[in-house]
Amino acid sequence: MSRSTTHDFYLGRGPDAERIGSIHLGACACQSVEQIWRARSADEFADLVNSFLHAAEVGQAGEVTHRGRPWPWPWPTSHGTDYTHAFDTDTVWTARQGQRWSMRAGEYVPPGPGDTPVVFPHGRDTCGYTGIYAADTTRRRYGPLLGETHRHDLSQLGLSILSDLTLPWSPGPASAQLVELRAQLPPHLRYAITAHETTVELEIEVFGLLDGDLAADAVVQALAMLPALYGWTDPNGDPPRFAVRVLLADDERHRTHPVLADRHTRAVLTTT
Incomplete structure (x- = not known):
């Protein structure tokens, strides 16, 4: 059974990466990011992301945030996003909920001794949760759920x-x-x-x-x-x-x- 997922897209990795879009993809959406994984240049990646977001918006398949728009999530960094995709060093990397860059061009990358903590730019300084005390959460590590x-x-x-x-x-x-x-x-x-x-x-x-x-x-x-x-x-x-x-x-x-x-x-x- 499918479920809704959140996705962020970046050019580059690290604190200076540029976010070029985000989407809360609906549970019943027939959209796929597999084509984006095949990008071989930064321009191609950006074009594929833009096309993907536009198609989802037209088809009402998700809540889309385009390049240059404010940070859409209540969590302060992409550590709280289900899937983060970044083009870096001639390929597309994917991290699931900020744990590590576990996919390269859609292929699984086993953990290794060279893995380093995943760092994202700050989307906001505080957490916008409902019903539980808000706090400065820019340094926090986010759970898988x-x-x-x-x-x-x-x-x-x-x-x-x-x-x-x-x-x-x-x-x-x-x-x-x-x-x-x-x-x-x-x-x-x-x-x-x-x-x-x-x-x-x-x-x-x-x-x-x-x-x-x-x-x-x-x-x-x-x-x-x-x-x-x-x-x-x-x-x-x-x-x-x-x-x-x-x-x-x-x-x-x-x-x-x-x-x-x-x-x-x-x-x-x-x-x-």
């Missing part, structure tokens, strides 16, 4: 996380990190998430484990990675987009979340 959840407030984010942890799995382009996370969570577990708006914290109670259970530490450690998947982490140690507190629920907690006494119920969400 940020593009899907950047408009969510804390309660919506909690529901999204519950769905990703408990619903039947449908592999997709953004699934690798979630597959890794879910592999560390026994399938019989159930969850109650409380969204604390004041402290911007998700309190996750895990049902199905007891203190001393051999899997408990691994589960707590896995769930502690959620802020890095659904938001950002800051190398300087500033607060994340949201905090997570993981508790192992005992049988007494069924009185607080009685619906979880039903073994068919996998998850509930409450707010404070």
